[in-house]
Amino acid sequence: MAIKVLNPGLATTVQDQGRPGYFHLGIPVSGAMDSYALTAANLLVGNPATAAGLEAVFLGPQLEFQRDATVAITGADLPPKLDGEPRPGWTAFKVRAGQVLSFDYLKSGARAYIAVSGGIDTPLALGSRSTYALGALGGMHGRAIAAGDLLPMGDGPGADDGRSVAPTLRRMPGNPAELRVLPGLYWRLITEQAGRNFFDDEWKVAPEADRIGYRFRGGRPFSFEPREQPFGAGSDPSNIVDGCYQYGSIQVPGGSEPIVLHRDAVSGGGYFTLGAVISADMDLVGQLQPHTPTRFVKVDMQAALAARKERAAQIARLHDALS
Amino acid sequence: MKTRYSFGGDEHIFVEMDEEMSLDAFFKALTMSKAVRAADIDGVTEVCPANASFQVKFDPDRISPEEMLARLKAFEDEAGTATKRLDTRIIEIPVYYQDPWTHETLMRFRERHQDPSGTDLDYAARINGFDSAAEFITAHHSAPWFVSMVGFVAGLPFLYQLVDRDRQLQVPKYLRPRTDTPKHTVGYGGCFSCIYSVRGAGGYQMFGITPMPIYDPEQSVSYLKDFMVFFRPGDIVKWKPIDRAEFDRITAEVAANRYSPRIREVSFDLDDFKADIDGTNARLMEALHGD
Secondary structure, eight states: OOOEEEOOOOOOEEOSOOOTGGGGGOOOOOSSSSSHHHHHHHHHHHTTSOOOEEEEEOOEEEESSSEEEEEEEEEEEEEEETTTTETTTTTTTEOOOOOOOOOOOOOOEEEEEEEETOOBBBOOOOTBBBBBGTTTTBBBBBOOOOTTOOBBBBOOOOOOTTTTTGGGGGOOOSSSEEEEEEETGGGBBBOOOHHHHHHHSSSEEEEEEESEEEEEESSOOOOOOOOOOTTTSSSSTTTTEEEEETTTTTEGGGGGEEEEOOOTOOOOEEEEEHHHHHHHHHHHHTTTOOOOOEEEEEEOOOHHHHHHHHHHHHHHHHHHHHH | OOOOEEETTTEEEEEOOOOOHHHHHHHHHHHHHHHHHHHTTEEEEEEEEESSSEEEEETTTTSSHHHHHHHHHHHHHHHHHHHOOEEEEEEEEEEEEOOOOHHHHHHHHGGGSSSSSSOOHHHHHTTTTOOHHHHHHHHSSSOOOEEEEEOTTTTEEEEESSGGGGOOOOOOSSOOOBSSOOOTTEEBBBBBBEOOSSSSHHHHHHEEOOSOOOOOOOOSGGGGGOBBBOOOOEEEEEEOOOOHHHHHHHHHHHHHOOOOOOOOEEEEEHHHHHHHHHHHHHHHHHHHHOO
């Protein structure tokens, strides 16, 4: 039994918690951009956190269920409707065979997660069901879902109707958004003034913001410490001898617009990176809409680890609340 | 060489053997990254060798960043004294230089290029001091190449030419990256050649195209049945220039699942290579063709 895609939405993909272990071959981790929200959706419907769901961006899909299931929508405020009737977000509800799940217009955030009891049961590719569209790997034939697709559903016990995640356990970016950054990597290539500007300026999310990376605009251009470019790097001061990129790292091609690399990022390349958004804040990046004002906040390793611990504690509270 | 360590957020350590590219830096990075992988350190989730650097991803809940850093530094002395010898393979890759598909693409993105009035090959030839694109093409395929990194997108090889530095070709990347590159384009940026494994964005100059798939997530291509990614760091490549007729013939063979690339086992010793570059390359060519 399956879910029939009547309308795919904008770029709806099958995602789970990702595909670690293949980065050295250029295959990124992929998985949910907001992994906390996918975890919450899964737990609401009685799935393990690792089950695959759908990640919808900006515009929800229209889905016809071919069998009964429990469903939950988390993440962005993309109001669900069942046969046209509103249903609450962050709350489990029953869907009967033949009913159609659709969505109202997006109110806040960027990515909503749709979990169904039993999970989306597309085949595993290198240990994960996540879609990596650039490499045509995972999900529905390596691409976003399309009208007419039949999404296979796994078997799952389902969960009680009406279970909900308390508002204190929902995590979304503020406005302006704040992303904590640990400076490092090739930080030393930029001038002290450029480093200060980066943290002082207010940036805005550019329209080029997707699963590969989020570009930011509006801050002052970067200046570089004078130096002779090393052999093999290329002549622009933002060029380096091609190396690995880090999940969350911030590159600035040409020294103008910082790009935060995300789940489907290229694994390496020849642009310098100035540091990385800390792991605890990566979920927030995927919920930023274009034009959202954003500040980068400088932190040290100790603060990064404290934030990581805090996020882990919140996930533990989520498990406690929904088990 | 000056090794530099830096944290990339709370989950990565980046180790740069040297700022500039050299085979010494590559071998040291590869040796160290292999040692880290073999040590099987609890909490290490990814080890990624690159051209002159490598990266380790770790879980700071299982090993503290300071301890991880100390463990990595302990491998450095060992790597400095290790033999720089690899048992590897040499592969012949057909290239159709100046093909119509990359030509169409480069014309479409001309306003992002250093020289909008010419082609990528004309530009690369001129800034490297060659009289014609044909001479540059000859320099590109006349000596073998070394796969010094796999990445960017799934299975894309970065290649470094096995010649002395005076003869190494260097070309800048596009002023602004393209949003499109044909699948299997043979590209060039900095001192690296590459083969784009999939269609997509790219900033390297475009010289030609190979009919030979190097990444197959479906694993239906005969020589990619065991694993979807063809290249590994340390592979040696010899480009073979082909014309349109040969390109079409190989494309048809690939489609019929009859194509198999010419591959031979070889060993490569960096000290031997540095002592006699032309002699080493001649031996590599013998291994590729002498059967």
